[in-house]
Amino acid sequence: MRGGLDVGIAGCGVAGLALGTLLAKAGWRVTIYDRLEKPAPLGSGLIVQPVGMAVLAKLGLAGRARELGARIDRLFGRVLPTDRVVLDVRYRALDPLSHGIGVHRGALFEILFAAAVAAGVAFEPHRDVRAAKSGRFQFADGSESAHFHLLVDALGVRSPLSPKAGRPLAYGALWASLDWPDGGGFDAHALEQRYVAARRMVGVLPIGRLGEQAPQQAAFFWSLKGGDLGAWRNTSIDVWKDEVRSVWPQTEPFLAQVKTHNDLVFANYTHRTLATPLSRGIVHVGDSFRCTSPQLGQGANMALLDAFALSHALTSVRGLDEALEAYARMRLTHTQLYQLASWLFTPVYQSDSSMLPFLRDWIAGPLSRIPPVPQILAALVTGAIGSPLQAIGAEPMDARAATMLPSADVSS
Numbered sequence: 418m419r420g421g422l423d424v425g426i427a428g429c430g431v432a433g434l435a436l437g438t439l440l441a442k443a444g445w446r447v448t449i450y451d452r453l454e455k456p457a458p459l460g461s462g463l464i465v466q467p468v469g470m471a472v473l474a475k476l477g478l479a480g481r482a483r484e485l486g487a488r489i490d491r492l493f494g495r496v497l498p499t500d501r502v503v504l505d506v507r508y509r510a511l512d513p514l515s516h517g518i519g520v521h522r523g524a525l526f527e528i529l530f531a532a533a534v535a536a537g538v539a540f541e542p543h544r545d546v547r548a549a550k551s552g553r554f555q556f557a558d559g560s561e562s563a564h565f566h567l568l569v570d571a572l573g574v575r576s577p578l579s580p581k582a583g584r585p586l587a588y589g590a591l592w593a594s595l596d597w598p599d600g601g602g603f604d605a606h607a608l609e610q611r612y613v614a615a616r617r618m619v620g621v622l623p624i625g626r627l628g629e630q631a632p633q634q635a636a637f638f639w640s641l642k643g644g645d646l647g648a649w650r651n652t653s654i655d656v657w658k659d660e661v662r663s664v665w666p667q668t669e670p671f672l673a674q675v676k677t678h679n680d681l682v683f684a685n686y687t688h689r690t691l692a693t694p695l696s697r698g699i700v701h702v703g704d705s706f707r708c709t710s711p712q713l714g715q716g717a718n719m720a721l722l723d724a725f726a727l728s729h730a731l732t733s734v735r736g737l738d739e740a741l742e743a744y745a746r747m748r749l750t751h752t753q754l755y756q757l758a759s760w761l762f763t764p765v766y767q768s769d770s771s772m773l774p775f776l777r778d779w780i781a782g783p784l785s786r787i788p789p790v791p792q793i794l795a796a797l798v799t800g801a802i803g804s805p806l807q808a809i810g811a812e813p814m815d816a817r818a819a820t821m822l823p824s825a826d827v828s829s
């Protein structure tokens with residue numbers, strides 16, 4: 418389909434910004450609405466996997482993400498009290514040069530936002546979207562948007578436009594972006610975690626810098642049940658620090674940076690998969706289409722893949738309805754596979770179960786070192802299972818190049 422149509426996107430997150438930029442570059446007139454006064458990122462940091470980097474390369478942004486981010490070679494975890502290694506996924510098991518990029522959410526947002534502005538996307542902040550009808554968004558103050566040929570829901574986990582609310586998961590996590598300690602003994606290229614059964618988890622993820630002059634940082638997280646958040650807030654922060662120390666004493670340089678409860682943000686997780694990303698008069702991308710816990714680190718990648726698939730369908734398939742159907746087909750298998758994997762893996766790391774962590778520690782852990790399991794786990798983490806790039810008309814080579822080669826950016 419040729420450019421020139423008007424698209425309204427609700428949500429200025431990863432999915433909305435990536436889609437808006439791709440469509441604006443293809444000649445569409447794009448307006449993005451967000452309830453925030455000034456668009457801003459929420460949360461700490463995340464891993465952009467090779468498939469997500471391939472989409473950033475299509476946007477011409479992979480080089481910048483690599484400059485600001487941190488190379489992630491390995492996901493590594495030990496369980497207490499035995500200190501056994503129960504998670505050890507190495508990207509190189511799949512490809513010697515493969516890796517993810519740990520990135521500060523703020524840095525990823527700035528990169529995507531600048532690209533959207535440069536592509537000519539219009540922004541309407543302070544717009545609380547409540548509904549969509551007849552080609553218009555309806556806002557909380559009772560007003561309506563202009564009319565659009567296409568409405569896109571990129572409102573994330575709690576989208577009021579999504580036809581299904583999703584199942585809130587018992588466990589979420591406290592998150593903070595903290596400065597990377599010099600000589601702390603942490604691996605600057607690994608996501609590291611420590612567990613007590615599946616009830617306790619503390620993690621450190623290198624996420625690079627917010628900008629050239631900013632310090633190197635880590636996303637620091639602590640697993641917590643949503644129902645225990647009030648009790649945590651009402652207890653001294655020192656009690657919590659003692660608990661973290663008892664699980665992973667070496668985190669002291671991070672704990673020293675936490676002064677009050679307000680230095681940590683609680684994120685709760687929801688599991689939802691729509692049977693199709695198409696509802697009446699609206700198309701869903703990113704977390705509004707499907708969301709889950711971040712155990713597999715795929716949400717932002719999914720959002721980027723959705724954005725690329727939808728823009729590819731809209732700009733290459735004749736007819737709006739046909740293009741939307743093509744988008745839904747492109748994203749179905751990959752979405753179903755990863756939602757199933759996440760549904761299976763999440764309680765292994767975050768639940769009250771005694772059986773699942775026992776199986777993890779004594780059966781799955783040892784098995785994960787026997788070929789071809791390391792290769793399968795690496796493929797799962799990179800986001801490559803289900804061949805999402807081929808499904809949306811991009812080459813698997815794009816993912817390899819995007820994480821590794823300075824010349825990977827392919828955008829004009």
Ligand SMILES: Cc1cc2nc3c(=O)[nH]c(=O)nc-3n(C[C@H](O)[C@H](O)[C@H](O)COP(=O)(O)OP(=O)(O)OC[C@H]3O[C@@H](n4cnc5c(N)ncnc54)[C@H](O)[C@@H]3O)c2cc1C
Binds near residue numbers: 451452702704715
């Ligand atoms: C703690 C945590 C860690 C994660 N780690 C990873 C990881 O390592 N790797 C990975 O790939 N993914 C990770 N994810 C998932 C990833 O962050 C999400 O999947 C991704 O941000 C989804 O992008 P999105 O654009 O769909 O939604 P979002 O990025 O959430 O953007 C939604 C936008 O909509 C706006 N909005 C919401 N409601 C309204 C409304 N009613 N009206 C107007 N505007 C509204 C919000 O202000 C926001 O700007 C993690 C998520 C969490 C919570």
